[in-house]
Each structure stands twice: as structure tokens, then as C-alpha cells.
Amino acid sequence: MTATETASLEPAGDFVRDIIRTDLDAKRHTRVVTRFPPEPNGYLHIGHAKSICLNFGVAREFGGQCHLRFDDTNPTKEDQEFIDAIERDVRWLGFDWGPHLHHASDYFERLYGWAETLIQDGKAYVDDSSADDIRALRGTLTEAGKNSPYRDRGVAENLDLFRRMRAGEFPDGARVLRAKIDMTSGNINLRDPVIYRILHAAHPRTGKAWCIYPTYDFAHGQSDAIEGITHSLCTLEFADHRPLYEWFLDNLPVPSRPKQHEFARLNLGFTVLSKRFLTDLVRRGAVKGWDDPRMPTLAGHRRRGVPPAAIREFVRRIGVAKANSVVDVGMFEHAIRELLNKTAPRRMAILRPLKVVIENYPADIVETLEAHNNPEDPGAGKRPVRFGREIYVERDDFMENPPKKFYRLSPGREVRLRYAYFLTCREAVKNPAGEVVELRCTYDPTTRGGDSPDGRKVQATLHWVAAADAIPAEIRLYGHLFMRPDPGADGDFFADLNPESLEILRDSLIEPALASGKIGEPVQFERQGYFCADNDSTPERPVFNRTVGLRDSWAKAKASSGGPT
Ligand code: ATP
Ligand code: MG
Numbered sequence: 001m002t003a004t005e006t007a008s009l010e011p012a013g014d015f016v017r018d019i020i021r022t023d024l025d026a027k028r029h030t031r032v033v034t035r036f037p038p039e040p041n042g043y044l045h046i047g048h049a050k051s052i053c054l055n056f057g058v059a060r061e062f063g064g065q066c067h068l069r070f071d072d073t074n075p076t077k078e079d080q081e082f083i084d085a086i087e088r089d090v091r092w093l094g095f096d097w098g099p100h101l102h103h104a105s106d107y108f109e110r111l112y113g114w115a116e117t118l119i120q121d122g123k124a125y126v127d128d129s130s131a132d133d134i135r136a137l138r139g140t141l142t143e144a145g146k147n148s149p150y151r152d153r154g155v156a157e158n159l160d161l162f163r164r165m166r167a168g169e170f171p172d173g174a175r176v177l178r179a180k181i182d183m184t185s186g187n188i189n190l191r192d193p194v195i196y197r198i199l200h201a202a203h204p205r206t207g208k209a210w211c212i213y214p215t216y217d218f219a220h221g222q223s224d225a226i227e228g229i230t231h232s233l234c235t236l237e238f239a240d241h242r243p244l245y246e247w248f249l250d251n252l253p254v255p256s257r258p259k260q261h262e263f264a265r266l267n268l269g270f271t272v273l274s275k276r277f278l279t280d281l282v283r284r285g286a287v288k289g290w291d292d293p294r295m296p297t298l299a300g301h302r303r304r305g306v307p308p309a310a311i312r313e314f315v316r317r318i319g320v321a322k323a324n325s326v327v328d329v330g331m332f333e334h335a336i337r338e339l340l341n342k343t344a345p346r347r348m349a350i351l352r353p354l355k356v357v358i359e360n361y362p363a364d365i366v367e368t369l370e371a372h373n374n375p376e377d378p379g380a381g382k383r384p385v386r387f388g389r390e391i392y393v394e395r396d397d398f399m400e401n402p403p404k405k406f407y408r409l410s411p412g413r414e415v416r417l418r419y420a421y422f423l424t425c426r427e428a429v430k431n432p433a434g435e436v437v438e439l440r441c442t443y444d445p446t447t448r449g450g451d452s453p454d455g456r457k458v459q460a461t462l463h464w465v466a467a468a469d470a471i472p473a474e475i476r477l478y479g480h481l482f483m484r485p486d487p488g489a490d491g492d493f494f495a496d497l498n499p500e501s502l503e504i505l506r507d508s509l510i511e512p513a514l515a516s517g518k519i520g521e522p523v524q525f526e527r528q529g530y531f532c533a534d535n536d537s538t539p540e541r542p543v544f545n546r547t548v549g550l551r552d553s554w555a556k557a558k559a560s561s562g563g564p565t
Contacts, residue, residue, distance in 0.1 A: 014320040016261060020058055020231060029230045032064030035102075036090065037220065037234075039071045040082040040204070042275035043290040043297040044089045046311065046332070050266040053315040055233055056095040067227055068097040072105050073219045075203040083204065085290070089298040093308050100227075104219045105205045107226055111214045112166065114222065114252045115177055115196055119158045123251055124195065125151055126161040127178050134176070137183070138191055145183035145191040165198055168211045172198050179218075181247060189244045193217055221245035225254035232258045235265040236324060266318065267326045269485040271296045277493055286497060287481070293534075293545050294481045294501050304478065305522050305532030305547035307343070310336040329480070333548050340522050340530045340547070345373045345380060348418070348463045349510040349525040349544070351475055353392040355438045355467070358423065360445075361389040366468045369449070371419040374524075383513055387420050390467035392509050394527075397462050398439060400428055407459035409439065416461040418526065422447040423462075463526040470509040473542045476534065477503040508544075515542055522547060 023029050034055040038044065044052075059066035068090060072078050090097070104111075118124035127134065127150045139145035153161075162177055164170065177196035185191055195218035200211045221244075224232045239262045249257055267273065273296060281287050281295070290297050293304035301311065314335040318327055348371070366388040374380035398409040409415055414424040421443040429438040446453055450461070479501045487496040517523060517533045525531050529549040536543045 015322065016054065016231070016233060016263060016320050017058060017061070019261060020062060023230070024062065031230070032059055032062040033067070033228055033230045034059050034064065034233060035067035035069045035100075035224065035227065035229050037069045037071045037223075038086050039074070039077075039216070039275075040079065040086060041074065041077040042082060042279055043085050043295075043299050045273050045275070045278065045296045045298065046268065046271070046301065047266040047273040047296075049093060049298060049311050050315050050318070050320075051233070051235070052090055052093055052095060053312055054263070054320055056090075056097075058231070058233075064230075065100055066095070066097060067100040067102050067229070069102040069223060069227065070104065071216060071220060071223070072103050072203070072205065073213050073216050075201045075213065076199065078204055080204045085299060089302075092302060093298060094312060102223070102227060103205060104214075104223050105203060107219070107223055108206060108210060108214070110226065111219055111222060112212075115214070115218070116159065116162065117252060118179060118195075119162060119177075120155060121251070122155060123180050124158065124177055125153050125180055126158050126165070126175050127151075127192075127194075128175050131173060134194070138188065139183070141188070145188075147183050148178070148192070151180065151183075151192070162196070165196070165212050166210075168200070170198055172200055174198060177212075179244075179247070181244075187240060187243055189217070189241050190247065193244060217241060217244055218248065221248055221258070221260075222252065222254060224258040225249060225256050228256045229258040232260040234260060234262055236262045236322070237265075238262060262322070263320045264322060264324045266315075267324065268296065268332065269326055269329045270480040270482050270487065271329060272482070272487050272493060277488075280493075284494075286494070293476070294478050296481075302520065303534065304545050305520060305530060306336055307339055307522065310339045313339065326485075329485075336548050337530070337550070340524065342376055344522040344524040344530055346371070346375070346524045346526050347511055347514050348385070348465055349473070349475070349508060349514060349528065349531070350392045350394055350463070350465050350470070351477075351505050351508050351525075351528060352395040353465075353507060353509050354395040354398055354436070356391050356393055356423070356441050356464070357438060358389050358391070358441050358443050359426070360442045363389050365389075366466070369419050385419060385511060385513075386466045386469050388466050388468045391417070391464045392467060392470060393417075393439075393462055393464050397460075398425070398428070398436065400436065408462060409441075409460075414456075414458050416447075416450050416458045417443075417464050418461050419450055420448075420464070421445070421450065422452060422456070422458060463528075465509050465511050469512050471512055471515050471542065473508045473510045473514070473544060474536075475505040475508040475531070475544045475546070477505065477546045479503075510542065510544075514544075517542075524550075 036052050036055045056066045127148050137146045176194045178192045179195050181190045183191045196212050199213050202208050242260050291299035291303045314332050366386050368384045369387050370382045371385045402410040409425045417423050423441050423443050425441050427440040428436045431437045481501050482496045483498045484496050519533050519535050522532050530547040531544045534543040534545045
């Protein structure tokens with residue numbers, strides 16, 4: 001087991017776990033039951049990973065159970081595609097809900113019955129006002145709301161109208177059912193919130209059985225109560241809804257009484273974590289889909305080659321707190337690099353090829369050398385690589401008139417070719433436009449394997465591929481999707497999109513060992529970064545995504561600021 005894997009098994013300490021421990025010690029509960037409650041109106045993103053790791057994590061640590069519950073109360077925005085993607089992504093992240101797969105829609109009949117209970121108890125009424133009128137009477141943070149003219153309808157009339165709403169007698173928006181709480185409450189959520197609305201829309205699970213749907217607020221807490229959730233963990237924006245959830249629990253014959261605890265949502269620099277906005281990106285074609293490797297979705301990260309263990313470790317490191325903050329995206333990238341450095345096999349690939357002809361190497365010979373699969377992991381072994389008179393190196397590794405500290409190839413300069421020989425550049429061949437198209441070089445046959453018997457030193461070691469067996473490939477390099485750390489701060493997310501977030505290299509060359517790689521499996525391209533084969537790959541044409549580059553600005557910043565690394 002690697003250090004990173006052991007680290008992620010260390011129990012995390014945070015206020016949520018403290019509360020649970022206290023509750024168990026005080027015998028308020030004998031067992032912990034949590035849930036992850038996504039609304040199936042989009043794909044899961046890295047922010048959801050925080051909630052998933054917390055809910056499934058505490059259930060695992062305390063020997064309890066965690067439910068996956070779809071809060072599927074809004075059929076106009078929800079879709080089977082999202083349901084399937086959410087299940088796939090939670091599993092991929094390493095969690096299992098066992099038999100505890102639930103849906104708010106499983107409880108529609110019960111929730112309906114409870115709405116009738118509220119009506120019968122004089123605690124809910126049918127309001128014929130338009131949405132605009134309801135909004136106008138709601139008041140503001142500083143101003144009390146006003147009672148609706150329909151607020152004092154009698155029980156019998158309310159019941160009759162509500163049943164006719166269910167029977168489909170009224171069009172969308174004609175009426176709503178509202179809880180009768182307090183229009184003067186300081187908490188706007190308690191000003192007679194809407195709990196049922198008319199929506200003639202088919203539901204992915206219940207089909208056409210319903211034309212009225214409970215609001216999220218009416219379904220959420222009661223679903224928790226039905227499932228016997230002990231700790232309802234949610235993000236801070238729901239703190240203001242807690243009094244409403246408790247009002248429902250107080251006024252309905254619910255089978256259990258969950259307690260809600262709020263924690264800060266994850267915000268990441270250069271990233272937007274809002275499903276509504278991510279939906280816009282997909283719809284407007286700003287990205288190629290929910291799993292575009294630039295998307296902060298779990299599907300995007302998977303396609304990009306991010307291992308789920310790196311996401312879990314990142315989430316463990318950021319911890320769970322009560323105060324909102326923005327996490328440096330470099331910290332996420334650092335967690336990815338750290339894991340991949342230990343696990344990813346090393347390979348050679350040339351992103352922007354420059355041809356090298358080794359003039360003193362025989363034209364009719366191709367020899368086989370040995371390359372290490374992973375210097376960090378002695379068990380990873382070695383592989384054969386072919387070497388011959390013509391090879392390719394990175395265009396960036398040559399400069400005709402190099403500045404002082406450039407130690408790579410330039411006329412007269414000697415470098416090491418990794419696992420091969422010392423190579424000296426003799427001449428750059430140019431095309432009529434004056435561009436360098438080929439290097440004429442010589443090699444030192446006594447340096448086979450990359451060591452000089454006379455102790456001669458070189459200051460650069462370059463990767464390369466042999467012309468004899470290199471395979472053409474497409475390589476996709478990704479930058480931040482947004483140009484600024486706080487996208488949308490000026491009001492328009494789209495204006496902050498980075499026009500250079502994707503660079504496609506179509507003439508790259510890879511060593512043959514890479515051609516057989518499995519889709520999504522991470523590799524390190526020596527000196528370049530971590531990559532994985534994309535599912536656009538064909539047998540004729542492999543396509544690779546760059547997961548993350550090798551340079552680690554996060555680790556450097558930490559080291560230079562003297563902070564913990
Ligand atoms: P969005 O705000 O992106 O539209 P949401 O909160 O509406 O997302 P849900 O499907 O309702 O999406 O979220 C399911 C769970 O994930 C909720 O409990 C929510 O609190 C949690 N969650 C959503 N975003 C984050 C985040 N950025 N950090 C931590 N938890 C989150
Ligand atoms: Mg939500």
C-alpha cells in the first residue's frame with residue numbers, strides 16, 4: 001500500500017464527526033444513517049465529491065449506512081441520463097449504497113397524504129394567486145410579508161381544491177398548496193412556503209401518475225425522516241431552511257426525527273461548481289459535453305485521467321468546516337500528481353516532433369535498449385525500446401542561439417538521450433522559410449545506456465522516440481476552463497471562459513508501448529506530465545488527454561512560503 005493510500009485511511013477529524021461521536025456516546029442513536037441526496041438535473045461535480053466522501057465516509061467509519069437518494073421532485077429538469085450518470089460516478093468514486101437506493105418519488109403518495117394532514121389540521125391552504133402575486137406579498141428581508149386573500153379558506157374547500165389539483169382539473173400554475181405558518185416571520189422560508197405545485201409533466205420514474213409535485217423543501221426533510229436518517233448533512237445555504245424542515249417534522253406524524261447539520265460547500269479557484277451554469281456550458285456548446293475533460297464534473301475528471309483516489313485524498317485534505325472559502329485549484333492538482341507519481345508507468349512521447357538524423361549511426365541497424373517503467377516503483381520492471389539512426393525529439397529541446405542557461409540541444413552541444421546514448425548536435429537543417437526542420441547529430445557509441453565511461457558530464461537528458469516504430473497520435477492539452485480565479489465575479493461567466501483551454505496537437509509521436517494502453521489508464525510521458533488514452537482513440541489513431549503537467553506550482557509555493565507541505 002502506498003503512503004497516499006494509507007493516508008486516506010486515517011480517520012478525518014472535523015466538527016461533523018465530533019457531533020456524531022457525541023451523539024453515539026450519549027446514546028441518542030445506536031447507529032449512524034446518512035444519505036447523499038442529489039437532484040438528477042445534471043452530472044456530479046467535484047463539490048458533490050466532498051459531500052459524497054463525507055456522507056459515505058462517516059457511515060463507513062462509524063459502522064452505519066449511507067443511502068443514495070435522488071431528490072427527484074422536479075420532472076421538467078430531471079432525466080434518466082443524469083440518474084444513470086450519478087450512480088456511475090458515485091461508484092467510480094469508490095462508494096456503495098448497497099440496498100439503500102431511494103427516490104423522493106418513492107414517497108410521493110406518503111407526502112401527498114401528509115399534505116392532506118396539514119390541510120385537515122388547518123396548517124395548509126390552496127392559493128389561487130399567481131406566482132407574481134405570491135412573490136409580491138412575500139415581503140423582503142427587512143419587511144414583513146402580507147397574508148394572501150386565500151389564506152383563510154376553510155378546510156373542506158382546501159381539501160376539495162387540493163384533490164382536484166391532483167385529479168388534473170387545473171392547468172400549470174393555476175393554484176399551489178402552501179403551508180400556513182407565519183407571513184411576518186423574520187425567516188422568509190417560513191412565510192407560507194409553497195409545498196405543492198401543478199406540473200403536467202411526465203416523471204422519469206412515476207410517468208404520468210402525478211400532475212402535482214411536492215417542492216424540494218416539502219420532500220427533502222420528510223424523505224430523511226422516512227428513511228430514518230440520523231444526521232442530515234448539507235451545505236450552509238440550507239441553514240435558513242432548517243426551521244422549516246423542523247416545522248414539518250413537528251407538525252406531521254413522521255416516523256423519525258433527523259437532525260440537520262450544515263457544512264461549507266467546496267469552492268475551487270478557476271472553476272464553477274453550479275449545475276445550472278454547467279448545464280448552460282453544455283447547452284451552448286462551450287464544452288463538448290458533461291464529460292469534457294475541462295469540466296469539473298466527476299465524468300470529466302475520469303475522462304481526463306484523474307484517479308478517484310486522488311479526489312478522495314484531496315477531499316480529505318481540505319477537511320470539513322463551517323466557514324466558506326475558496327480552495328486553490330493547485331492543491332487539487334498537487335494531490336493528482338502525488339498519486340500518479342507513485343503509480344503511473346513512464347513512457348516516452350514527443351508532443352511536437354523535430355527529426356534527428358544521427359549521421360554516424362548505421363542506417364541498416366535498429367537496436368533494442370531497456371527503459372525503466374517507473375523509477376519510483378522498483379517492482380514496475382523494464383521494457384524494451386527501439387533505437388536507430390533516425391529519432392524524434394521535442395522541438396522545444398532545440399535552440400539555434402540558446403540563452404545562457406539553456407542546456408539542451410544547440411549546435412555543438414552534447415546531451416544524453418534517456419536510456420540510450422550521448423548525442424551531439426552538429427547542424428540544423430532549415431527549409432526555404434528558414435524554419436529548422438531537422439537536426440544532423442552524432443552519437444558516442446561508448447555511452448550505451450546513457451552513461452559515459454570516461455565520466456564526461458552532460459547537463460540535459462532528453463526523451464525521444466525512434467522513427468522506426470513511433471506511432472502517430474493526437475494529444476490534447478487542457479488549461480483552466482476560465483481565465484480568472486473567480487469566474488463570473490463581474491456577472492458574466494461566459495465572458496471569463498479561457499479561449500485557450502484546449503490545445504490539440506495532431507502530429508505527436510508516441511512509443512509503441514503506449515498504443516496498447518487502456519482507455520483512462522494513467523501514464524507519465526517523461527518530462528511532460530500525466531496523460532491517459534481518451535475514448536476517442538481508434539486502433540489507427542490513439543488520442544491522449546493531458547491529466548496534469550509535471551510542474552507543481554502548489555508544492556513550490558508551499559515550500560517557499562515555509563508552510564507545511
Ligand atoms: P448546484 O448548486 O451545483 O446546482 P446542488 O446543491 O443544487 O448543486 P444537489 O444535487 O442538490 O445539487 O446536491 C446534492 C448534495 O451535494 C447536496 O447535499 C449539496 O449540499 C451537496 N453539494 C452540492 N454542491 C456542493 C459543493 N460545492 N460542495 C459540497 N457539497 C455540495
Ligand atoms: Mg440542490
